[in-house]
Amino acid sequence: MGEGSFWEGGIDTGPVPEDGSAFDAIIVGGGPGGAAAAGYLAMAQKKVLLIEKGVWPRDKVCGDAVGGKSLGHVAALGVKAKLEETPHFRVNGITFSSPNGAEVNVPLPEEDIAKLEAGYALPRVQFDWLLFDRVKDLVIESGGSVIQDGNVKNIIHHDGVIEGVEVEIGKRSGIVNSYSAPWTVGAGGYRCPVAKTVVEGLNNENMVDRMHYCAGFRQYWKGVKGCEGDSGSIEIHFVDTVNPGYFWLFPLGGGVVNVGIGMVLGEMDKQKKKLKALQEDVISNHPLFKQRFVDAEFIKGSGKGWQLPFGSPRKGKNMQPRRVFAAGALLVGDAASLVDPFSGEGIGNALVSGEMASRHIIENRGGVEYQEELWGLLGPELTNSYKMQQTSKRKWLLNWFVRKAGKKPAIQEMMTEMIASKEAQGNLHSKWFILKTLLF
Ligand SMILES: Cc1cc2nc3c(=O)[nH]c(=O)nc-3n(C[C@H](O)[C@H](O)[C@H](O)COP(=O)(O)OP(=O)(O)OC[C@H]3O[C@@H](n4cnc5c(N)ncnc54)[C@H](O)[C@@H]3O)c2cc1C
Secondary structure, rough: OOOHHHOOOOOOOOOOOOOEEEEEEEEEEEHHHHHHHHHHHOOOOEEEEOOOOOOOOOOOOOOOOOEEEHHHHHOOOOOHHHHHOOOEEEEEOOOOEEEOOOOEEEOOOOOHHHHHEEEOOOOOHHHHHHHHHHHHHHHHHHOOOOEEEEOOOOEEEEEEEEEEEEEEEOOOOOOOOEEEEEEEEEOOOHOOOOHHHHHHHHOOOOOOOOEEEEEEEEEEEEEEOOOOEEEEEEEOOOOOOOEEEEEEEEEEEEEEEEEEEEEEEEHHHOOOOOHHHHHHHHHHHHHOOOOOOOOOOEEEOEEEEEEEEEEOOOOOOOHHHHHOOOEEEEEOOOOOOOOOOOOOOOHHHHHHHHHHHHHHOOOOOHHHHHHHHHHHHHHHHHHHHHHHHHOOOOOHHHHHHHHHHHHHHHHHHHHHHHOOOHHHHHHHHHHHHHHHHHHH
């Protein structure tokens, strides 16, 4: 996080469009989901209005790991080369540890590493700046507009059809503009106002299910032992006190590390836990980590919490993981509850759903089709990840698995394959496959 880097400056988003202007699509939220939707629509020459509540540079609480799944979209949106010229950490493996302290390192597929497609870790303030800045250009070039410091306060709808938004221009300015479009994309994260209208307002359905929502807490540290360098492994630790959930160390390069902890909200309620205190305890007292933090320095002001809406299937619901459409509106990313319930990754699915939503808008297809295509594509891996999250509640099984994996290269290969190919994840639930790999 070099001081004075260009992504720490502002982004000029041009003039605010006149009150009452009409667009082909309005995108609410300028994170990865909104940037992808706006960028792909603009590349198809649609007149887009992209609205972001924050002012650039803006932070987003995250683990900052951008997985291989994201890179195709980062490239298609024209950001990959520029991003790779800025400092980042190249991920080439994942280290796991189990509650009893056994460790295993799983290298990512060599082919992906060789092609530089295994993924990176870099602060979201930098990643999102690069994405938004590029998409801003695409939107303006195709005749659209971009607003920052614009808080979408109200979703305009008549007879169940979403027709536009009301935006407060500048904090406490009292200026509220209305804009209209045949399509509004909700990309405002876990508290997205479009998602609230679609799920709760128009359909009287439940938005937050605490057994499918996760709380996350993140801090930045400098000088944690074993996290030096600009490439290597990210670390996921299934510590005893955080179950189901995990403690992570994601190096960002230049000696800076994203350190965090995540746990399902419903489990925190049951176990009466607080993440900040849990993290302090792990850092100061856990035998695997306390030595590593002895000379480390906490970066002041970087401790923040946020929520992760998981994409795990909800029992008894016919729209999975949650309703993602209304007439005139589609939801993407966290607003559509698409975070992987095992790994906590959500950037990749935000980009994937942003692209998919843009395609449905360009082809003017219905929301039901979007819901079906989205769950058809992501449902199998989200369901598998949910099974893995449930399995990880059994500490003895995690201990046994990680100890075995530490000794048997065949299991490490299986895990590499699982991370690389989401189809291979299905194998984890084939009892024969597991028995064969673990025992022989
Ligand atoms: C602690 C933690 C760790 C995580 N670690 C990882 C990780 O390592 N890797 C990974 O892939 N994912 C991780 N995730 C998940 C990831 O951060 C999200 O899934 C991802 O940011 C979703 O992108 P999005 O565009 O849908 O939403 P967001 O990134 O939340 O963007 C939403 C945008 O909408 C704007 N907005 C909100 N309301 C309004 C409004 N009313 N008007 C206008 N704009 C609005 C917000 O300001 C924001 O810019 C983590 C999440 C947390 C909380």
